Amino acid sequence: MDGYDERHPDDRLASNHPLLLMHEGTPVGTARLDVTGPRLGVVRLVAIEANLQRRGLGRLLMQEVESYARRVGLEQLEVNAAKEAEGFYQSLGWVAVRSDRENPLMTKSLSPGEIQ
Template sequence: MEIALLGNFLMKYDLIDVQSPDDWKDYHFLRRTVLWEAKGRHNYNENHADERVKANHPLLLKLHDRPIGAVRLDEAGDCSGVVRLVSIAPDVQRSGHGSVLSSLIEAYARRLGITTLLVNAAPDAVGFYEKMGWKKEMWDESELRGLASDCVQMTKNLH
């Protein structure tokens, strides 16, 4: 749990491992609505094999027990991890929750021994990542296909 001050309000956040059926439902709802349906895509696959790989960590951000964000952190080896498919509920976007999620993902990664984070950032999210200390850097060109074809690769050192 993390307590953060946003404006004049104390906020109680939890970044949890997705495990229960309700958590999986919330996780997929956020990703499907924010990253697929809001962008005119309709082929979201809740049963994608990557969701159940042991080195991949589906995570749900809760604010006062309400699910407001979803992300997956994939351990990539060599002390690096890939941040995948970050989504924040539309009604709470641009309110500072993404910054809190970023901080919590970094702490989670450090506990796993990850020292470098990688992301395929959507073009409209590059500015956000830069404010969070990420740098534009190509890390695997083969990743830039399908949904990620227009993304910008970025890295962040956690040292």
């Protein structure tokens, strides 16, 4: 990732949850879920290995992020999506609330106990 600082203190905050997607024993994707309010989380640092993209792993990663978010009691998620990923998030039920930005702000409501 361009500009990522693995020593940034945000990665070590107790309210921020780094998540790793494993496939056949190999790490293939990552995301971080930051709990920013009583029921609100922000999804950050979403990435799938470049040579494994467009194989459904991003969809799987986001399903796992949402499942984890529900388990920790979150009801609403936000993401500052890369412009080229806006369609991907929309296909997963995310809604753009600020498309006028370089990285559109998108949200997704999670119903407690909902299974997708």
